[in-house]
Amino acid sequence: MAESTLTTVFGWWDWDAETPALVNRVTGERVAFRGKFGDPDLVPSDETWLRFDYEHPELSFPLLVEERQAEERLEKGLPAWRLDYQRSSHLWRREFEGETRRPIYGAWRRVDDCVTDALSCWPESEYDRNGRASYVCFDGGWLNGDWDEAVSRRETRLATPAKEQPNGDDYNPWLFPMDAVPPSRFDFYDLVLRRNGPENWSIDNPVLLDGLRFEDPELRYGPSLPANTPLKGLDGRTAYLLSEDSTRVLYPYFGDTKRRSDSGHWKPHFSLIYVDNELLLTGLAKPIAPSRRPVDWTFRFYNEGFYFRSDSVDAAFHINSRHPLPSIPSRALWLRSRWAILDGFSCWEGSKARSPDWLPELELVAASGIQVALGYRGGQWAAPLMTARF
Structure with a gap:
């Protein structure tokens, strides 16, 4: 035949x-x-x-x-x-x-x-x-x-006709391992109030893990956390997500304090960080229409927002340089990161915690869903939007 x-x-x-x-x-x-x-x-x-x-x-x-x-x-x-x-x-x-x-x-x-x-x-x-x-x-x-x-x-769905981006492909034959077990599940932890005295939900801005540093003074790019450093330093200080085996953490570490005047469509955001044994990633997150209930959040990876804590990461997980365009994660790295965001927001319960420095619109409301922008279609870096509801 x-x-x-x-x-x-x-x-x-x-x-x-x-x-x-x-x-x-x-x-x-x-x-x-x-x-x-x-x-x-x-x-x-x-x-x-x-x-x-x-x-x-x-x-x-x-x-x-x-x-x-x-x-x-x-x-x-x-x-x-x-x-x-x-x-x-x-x-x-x-x-x-x-x-x-x-x-x-x-x-x-x-x-x-x-x-x-x-x-x-x-x-x-x-x-x-x-x-x-x-x-x-x-x-x-x-x-x-x-x-x-x-x-x-x-x-x-893929827009038709679709255009391939310059240097935007990742045709690595990597497939997710059939014998992989699910990552340790996230649990939600809230700010701990003092037993005595008036109720106080105020938190610092930023709130950083022990040992976490940023090259960028605006705390967007260049995070570093030495390998094997325990994911500690958040207990009682803010709302955050920590896996049961303490190997993954996800939380908003900073809230916008000033408005940008260059766009009438700009909305205040939280800066979010995810850390596991091998990876750090940062991005922008915000609740959509927080005055309504239930509330979806939206998340977008920062350009240049992917970093490694370890030198022994599988070769499929890497950063594709596209100078002068922003670097992008490999498909395997993008999938791993996207599922970490979904796992976390599926149990984000919300908190009254807030910094007095945040813009008034920012609230740590509970998540009924999450939108994640950018990713791969057909092995090509594209602009799909994924919306998950829990």
């Missing part, structure tokens, strides 16, 4: 029209469309469901995707896809007898890393002649150390 002719869609994705499937020419992964799916034991008969399959020599996994109409004003009526990991896991168990109740963390991450990318880059066809919604939804999956049926992510 003659091999199918492949055409490039974007980046590392090639289109196999005969199957049809998207084929990653670098990693060897495939996401194949199998057609409409109907099974009363798994999906309602009055809904439209599609089946895709993730395929790789090490793992196969069925994917059940609901096709429904978008409800947003500008896209109302367009077909929108929603991948249901809970239903997909039921089908996976049925077709691969003896498998665990749900995919182990490493297997699920392997599938999700690929499928998030593939469905977001899936080409439109004659069937979609009026277009599709600008996003794909992913419901359920692993989050903060546990399988979570309630979490829902919305990933923006």
Whole structure:
């Protein structure tokens, strides 16, 4: 049988029209469309469901995707896809007898890393002649150390036609390890009030871990924390997130104290830092419309905001220099960082703590969701927006 002719869609994705499937020419992964799916034991008969399959020599996994109409004003009526990991896991168990109740963390991450990318880059066809919604939804999956049926992510689709950025690719064949265990889960810790005296929620600005230093006087760039330095110094001083094994910390360490006059759209931000045994990253975070409840936060990595505490990091985790453009993280590093932000904000309970130096709009409100900007599509640094709700 003659091999199918492949055409490039974007980046590392090639289109196999005969199957049809998207084929990653670098990693060897495939996401194949199998057609409409109907099974009363798994999906309602009055809904439209599609089946895709993730395929790789090490793992196969069925994917059940609901096709429904978008409800947003500008896209109302367009077909929108929603991948249901809970239903997909039921089908996976049925077709691969003896498998665990749900995919182990490493297997699920392997599938999700690929499928998030593939469905977001899936080409439109004659069937979609009026277009599709600008996003794909992913419901359920692993989050903060546990399988979570309630979490829902919305990933923006690749803009068409898409342009590749200069020096913006990372075609490393790295795949998430199948045997990886989930990182230690985050727990929330709040400011500790003094037992005696008036209630005082005031905190310093900034609040820094023991040993944490910045080259930048504005505390944005050049953080350093010596290797093997314990993640200590925050107890009772502010609100923060610390993993159960004390190897990961995430918290707002600084709040804006003055306004920028160069943009009418500028909003006050917190500077956020994440630290683990190997990595430091900094970025901007703020609640969206904090006067409303519930509240989503938004996060954006700082340019040049990725730093290493160790020299023994896997080669897949590195910084891509693009002078004179800002450096960018490798795809593996970006994925690791993005999931750390999601893990943390999924248990951010909010706090009354605040510095008197902060601009009035800044509040450490509880998070109902998080938006993370920038990342990879098709092995190319692009501008996707991911919104997760917990």
